[in-house]
Amino acid sequence: MVEDSSPQLDAVFHALADPTRRSLLRRLSQQPQSVGELAAPFALTLAGVSKHLKVLEAAGLVQRSVQGRTHLCSLDARPLHAGVEWMRYYEQFWNQRLDVLQSLLEAEDRAAAKSARHSPAKKRRKP
Amino acid sequence: MVEDSSPQLDAVFHALADPTRRSLLRRLSQQPQSVGELAAPFALTLAGVSKHLKVLEAAGLVQRSVQGRTHLCSLDARPLHAGVEWMRYYEQFWNQRLDVLQSLLEAEDRAAAKSARHSPAKKRRKP
DNA sequence: GGCATATTCAACCACATGGTTGAAGATAGC
DNA sequence: GCTATCTTCAACCATGTGGTTGAATATGCC
Numbered sequence: 001m002v003e004d005s006s007p008q009l010d011a012v013f014h015a016l017a018d019p020t021r022r023s024l025l026r027r028l029s030q031q032p033q034s035v036g037e038l039a040a041p042f043a044l045t046l047a048g049v050s051k052h053l054k055v056l057e058a059a060g061l062v063q064r065s066v067q068g069r070t071h072l073c074s075l076d077a078r079p080l081h082a083g084v085e086w087m088r089y090y091e092q093f094w095n096q097r098l099d100v101l102q103s104l105l106e107a108e109d110r111a112a113a114k115s116a117r118h119s120p121a122k123k124r125r126k127p
Numbered sequence: 128m129v130e131d132s133s134p135q136l137d138a139v140f141h142a143l144a145d146p147t148r149r150s151l152l153r154r155l156s157q158q159p160q161s162v163g164e165l166a167a168p169f170a171l172t173l174a175g176v177s178k179h180l181k182v183l184e185a186a187g188l189v190q191r192s193v194q195g196r197t198h199l200c201s202l203d204a205r206p207l208h209a210g211v212e213w214m215r216y217y218e219q220f221w222n223q224r225l226d227v228l229q230s231l232l233e234a235e236d237r238a239a240a241k242s243a244r245h246s247p248a249k250k251r252r253k254p
Numbered sequence: 255g256g257c258a259t260a261t262t263c264a265a266c267c268a269c270a271t272g273g274t275t276g277a278a279g280a281t282a283g284c
Numbered sequence: 285g286c287t288a289t290c291t292t293c294a295a296c297c298a299t300g301t302g303g304t305t306g307a308a309t310a311t312g313c314c
Contacts, residue, residue, distance in 0.1 A: 004149035017140035018302085022131035022213070029220055035261060048303055050262065055301095069260045069311040077220035084218070086149070087211045093156055093204035145272085162291060175273055177292065182271095196281040196290045 008060075012083045015059035020044070021052050025061060025075060032065075032074035135187075139210045142186035147171070148179050152188060152202060159192075159201035 015021055024038055039049035053073060056062040060079040065072045142148055151165055166176035180200060183189040187206040192199045 004153050005146040009149065010144055010146060013140045013144035016210075016214075017137055017144055019132040019137060020302090022136070025217070026131055029217065036259090044302095045304065046261070047263085047305080051302070054262095066261095066310095069309095071261065075217075075220055077217040080214050080217050081221050083143075084211060084214045087143075087207050087214070090152070090156065090202075090204040090207050091211070093202055094208050147272090163289090171272095172274065173291070174275080174293085178272070181292095193280095193291095196279095198291065 006082075008079065008082055009086055011059040012061070012079050015055050015061055016083070018052070018055075020049075021056055024049075024052060024056060028062065028073060028075040029077075032072050034070045034072055036070070038073060133209075135206065135209055136213055138186040139188070139206050142182050142188055143210070145179070145182075147176075148183055151176075151179060151183060155189065155200060155202040156204075159199050161197045161199055163197070165200060 016025075020042065023042075027033065027038060027041075035050060035053060036046065038053070039046050042049060053062060053064075057064060061076055062073050063076050065074070143152075147169065150169075154160065154165060154168075162177060162180060163173065165180070166173050169176060180189060180191075184191060188203055189200050190203045192201070
């Protein structure tokens with residue numbers, strides 16, 4: 001069985017659920033950068049960006065190498081793999097999306113039929 | 128350019144960042160189910176599960192068909208596609224994970240060399 | 255040593271989240 | 285109509301989140 005209770009996935013998906021953090025990852029995919037460089041483009045304080053970086057670090061998506069007074073951050077994309085794997089299980093379902101809708105309609109039909117059996121005069125199409 | 132500011136991605140990743148919700152999605156991938164059926168296995172109140180379902184609905188991952196007094200929920204995996212696409216950009220980076228570490232080490236080496244140039248007596252290997 | 259730079263830490267704030275409880279809506283069935 | 289069932293709603297609570305500010309830490313440079 002596939003495990004849905006995973007602190008690793010919790011952390012990764014939570015880290016990705018914020019546009020600032022996704023943007024940070026994108027920039028880090030170009031090259032390792034210092035906290036100050038990463039913070040520059042944002043309308044945020046340095047401390048604010050620092051917090052976001054800690055969330056990314058907690059998810060294992062950013063590695064930090066302290067060099068003197070600057071902290072060089074670099075991307076580590078490996079934890080994303082688990083996330084993609086988790087999501088890919090559902091690929092079959094978005095490929096079958098029409099079937100999903102159909103199963104829903106069929107369920108409604110079954111319910112309607114059952115309802116009709118028990119109270120034939122109700123909720124029928126125009127007689 | 129890839130867009131990192133996306134309320135759609137915010138909602139999907141946030142919805143996935145909780146093990147209860149991932150478990151709900153997994154169960155819905157087997158078959159559409161009512162709220163009561165979905166709530167049964169959890170040590171949660173019905174209202175609690177109802178809230179989780181609303182988060183999933185807000186992300187577009189669950190569709191609801193009200194049939195009388197029961198609400199039949201079904202999976203809609205399509206929003207996951209955007210999430211996978213976003214993540215797949217990073218596949219190149221987890222395939223190159225050794226390069227990432229290497230670039231980090233190289234950056235450290237450059238910094239060490241620079242430092243050595245400016246203060247040759249410091250931080251050298253055993254002389 | 256002394257000052258500037260890079261970054262974090264701690265405290266605080268407003269607001270969201272995950273959870274509960276108890277009441278309120280709908281609907282099914284008698 | 286009455287009652288039981290399925291579900292949500294509203295209020296509340298504790299905690300987490302995203303953000304700020306100001307002080308603290310650590311390093312680099314003269």
